[in-house]
Structures are given as structure tokens and as C-alpha cells.
Amino acid sequence: MTLFLMGIFILACKKDMVLKDNPVIDGIGKFLGFQKPANFPEPVYNFANNKITKEGFELGRALFYEPRLSRNNTITCGSCHIQSSAFTQHGHDVSHGIDDRLGTRNSPPIMNLAWNKSFMWGGGIYDLDLQPIAPITTHEEMDEKLENVFNKLRQLPKYTEMFKRAFGTEEISTARFMKALSQFMLMCVSSNSKYDKVMRKEGNAVFTAEEQEGYTLFKQKCASCHSEPLFTDGAFRNNGLGPSPINDQGLYLATLISTDKYKFKVPSLRNLRYTAPYMHDGRFLSLGGVLEHYNSEVQATANLDPLLLQGDRRGIALTENDKTKLTAFLSTLNDEEFINNKLLSEQ
């Protein structure tokens, strides 16, 4: 038993050690691959089926920033998923794609996807390796056919070389293309916010009194859906937004189950400083708008989440003081290292 406990301690120490090898600093010299942060749970992505290598990751990164993925070679994944905005499209309520076409939903962040069980605001996609097909082929986004993308890439020695380095031969197939993109996206791990450092007791990181009070409030009022440490439970819920002018019914469109109407995926609360506007259709321009929604604007639409109904009161009661404290806590979830990580930038 003692031996067993010691084993756990040794393992725990080892994990911490690995984490301190920061990919931002060390990544330039040596590629560390996917590192599970010590304060995160086990990832859900099946890494056994797509082992992350330096070559695969680099290919994925090149593809992520490759305009040939779009019909007229103008739009890259990075166009709507901008690193400095935590891989969202800052300032756009709904995504702005090819030929200035507009989508119907807000670009979600490419962040901590290894822990995601589903990949769209309205569900439907449950395998990261198959997700990129949606934006590439969608009329309002990249509007291109996969075969055309592959044919364009096959003309370029840069890519035939990179595919060969990553997968052994120059062949460009759907599976290789998707797996390389997954390798890049899986490496977009945001785990170095102040919150993370406090939780991991790194350096002298501690919350201020206000942040700590905000954290306590957060745990009382928000954490049942935005559960730590990813700050989402990954579920689909109706948070009481009034239906949008296009009456987007969310998860229902993918399942046709009436109890799924108006349910959207619970987003993470990490990096909110960089990811405004908020909600599936980007209707709130500021965090203040979001908090006031929960305080007083929650509507009794079909399938409203029961957690937003306390007796007769809809929503979550928040005083101005509560909001200030919560905002202070939420700002500890911003991860500057993530948005500045050169490893994840266009090279």
C-alpha cells in the first residue's frame, strides 16, 4: 500500500515536471507532442489512432493556414479562427466567410479540443477527424470540394514533401489530410491562465481577494454547466436566449428530437477577453451583456434548462457587486501564453 501511494506521488511529480517544460519556450528546440496539463482530466480524443508527431503537427499547421482549402484560395481556417482572438473571429457576431458571405453562428474557439466530445454549436459532429469537412464544404465558409483541395495540394512540392515526412509517402488522402489538421488543433491547448497556475500552485500564483470571492460565486452560480477545469460540461442546453430572427433551433436541427430545440453547446469560459462577441450567434458584445442576460433576460422558451428555473424565478440572480467579482474571476481564465504561442502561429 505504501509502495502504491509512493508510486502515485512519483507519477504526480513527473507530470508536474513535464508541464513546466513549456511548449512555448522549449517547442522551438524540441517538439514535445501533446502534453496533458496536470490539472486537466484525461482527454477523450483517441490519440492511439492518430499519434501526434512533429511532422504531422507541422503539416496540420500549414493546412490550417492554407488558403487553397477554399474555393477561390482566399479563406484559411485561420481566417475565422484567429490566434490573437483565441482562435475565434473577433468582432464578428457570425462567421464571415468566402465572397463576404455570412454564416449563422459565431466562430467557436479552437481550444482544448482533445477534451471535446462534439464539435459544433448545434452538435451533429462527434469526431474531430471529420469536423473540417463542414467548414471546407459549407457555402458560406470555404465553399470548396475536398477533391479539389487535394488536387490543389498535390500540385505543390511543399505539400507532397510534408505528407511524405508525416506519413511516409506523398499520397494525399482524406484520412491523412484530416488527421494532420487534427494534430494541429489538438495541440491548441490553453492551460496556462492565472487560474491554472493558482490551481497547480505554480510560482506564487494566488487569487486576489476579489478574484477569490468571484471564484466562490462562480462555484455557486455557474459551475454546474461551466464545470472546471475546462469550464464547460460539454452538454447541450437552452440558456434562455430569445429565439434569433432566423429561429436557429440548435441541436434539434441535428437530431430532430423536440426536447433538443434551442439547445446549444455550453461554451468554455476560458479566454473571454479575446473572444467577444458571445453566444452561438454572437449577440452579446460584452461580458456585461451576458451576465445581465442571466440576471434578468432569460426567457421561458421550450426546453429551458431547469437549472435556470429557481421556483418562479428565471435566470440567476446577480447583484452589480456579484457581477464585478465574477468578472474579476473570469479574467483569471485568460491565457496570454496561448494566444502568443508561436508554435501555433502561421509560420
Place this chain on the structure above:
Amino acid sequence: MNNIKNFKWVLLGGIFLILSACSKKEEAAPEFVATNLAPFSVEFDNIVGERTFSINNTGSLYTNAGGEKFSISFLQYFISNIKVATASGQEYTVKQDDSYFLINGADKTTRFAKVNVPEGDYTRLTFTVGVDSLRSTMPVEKRTGILDPAYGGGHDSGGMYWGWQNGYIFFKFEGNSAVISDDQNGDPSGKKQFKYHIGGFGGYNAPTLNNLRTVTVDLKAAGIAKVRKDRQSNVHLFVDLMKVFNGKNAFSIAAHPNVMFGDFSANIANNLSEMFRHDHTEN
């Protein structure tokens, strides 16, 4: 003299042929051994009611039971999971990796589903219209050939992959009819197009719309399949596209010119299983 000699040979040959034909019919079914595989095919011969199937038949329109005239511009569907059974109840399921076929109405060479099954006399054939849920949830490297999401170009062409749900369109049928309105309920582009894209494999992790249909064909009436190594047994099915409109869940093109992923699609899926009729078997 020569002629008479030749005639004799022809006669002899003829008798021999007749005899051998008879002997074929009386031949007992070989012992069922799952590894003793021989070629077998199912032919999906598209028809439309009492007429042959043709693409872009704008000069000679088809008419459904509701009197609506229409032409066909596109037809493609998946057939999978082929299974055969003998009269004594021995069943054989074709190896899953070899059991997916995409029948394209515009390309006659695609009308055969060619597989291998053990030598035997089969009285029943079973297959799925669509791509089963197991295959629809497989990782990307298992999706090759006709199941490759890149296959057939995009959605506007022959592509059958639904990127937003990782699954496939099972049955894609498009055409034109003058009865279709030019407004939002019809075809606002004014082209009077109908589009039926039927899919839905039942959901990844929670049960959702399942439009997979299993079709079982009794081969006894129109000819059992005698599968042997030295010949090609072919079950010839008629696939009557008119049943899309005239099946148990008959509907009007004007009322439902576009059916894709929605509750109504289940009605059409039910009609699809009525399309298949065994005409004869070539042994």
C-alpha cells in the same frame, strides 16, 4: 455432303447442350461451406412504373399516381450489407468491407453489386438501403472508396457525404416538375426542381432519425440463385422509382418538392423499401 455433316454436328452439340442443361437443373446443391466462395451478383435495374428509367427524360415525362408529370435528373443510392440464405436456413453475410455499393442511375455499369458467397442454392436475399450506423460512425481511415467523404465531388454533384453529421445520404433523387411553385415552398430559383436526399443513420450517441431500411427478397417465385464457382449467378431486381411517390406513403411532388433531413423523410424511406421487385435470376 459437307452441309449434312455439319448439321449432324450441330444436332449432336444441341442434344449435348440440352442434356447438360437438364443435368444442371437436377444437380444437388453443394454442401454449404462458408469458405467455399463463388461469385454472386445482384442487379439493380432501375425502372419507373411501366417504363424504363432514363435521365433527363424531358421529352417524355413520367406521371405519378397523383397525375404529376416529372423528369429525373439525378439518381444515386447506397446498397450495403448483402446477406443470402438457403432454403434450409443457412445464412451467409458478405464480409462487411466488401459489401458497400453505390448505384448511379446515370452510369449503367454501376448497377451490379458483385460479391462472393459460398456455393449453394439461395432462396432469400437481404440487403440494406443506405450505409449502416456502424460504418457511419467509423473513423476517417475506414471511409475509403465510395465511402470517402471526398468521393463524387461536393453536395451539388455526386457527393453523398453529409459533413454536418458525419453520415451519408442513402438515396439521392432529383428532377423537375412543372407542378413545383416558384416560392419558398417550392423552388425559388424558378427551376422547378425537386430534391429528395434521404439519410439518417440513427445517431452517434443518442437515438435519432433512422432511415436505414432492410429489404428482404424471396427468390423462390422468380428463381432461386444457384451459386457455383464455374458460373455467375445474378439476381435481377427491378427498382421501381415510381414507388418513391406512389408507395404506401404516397405524396405529391407539389406538396413536398424538397425532403432532406426532416421528419417527413421517414415516409419516403418507407416507400424506398417497396421499390425492389425480383424479376428473374440468371444462373
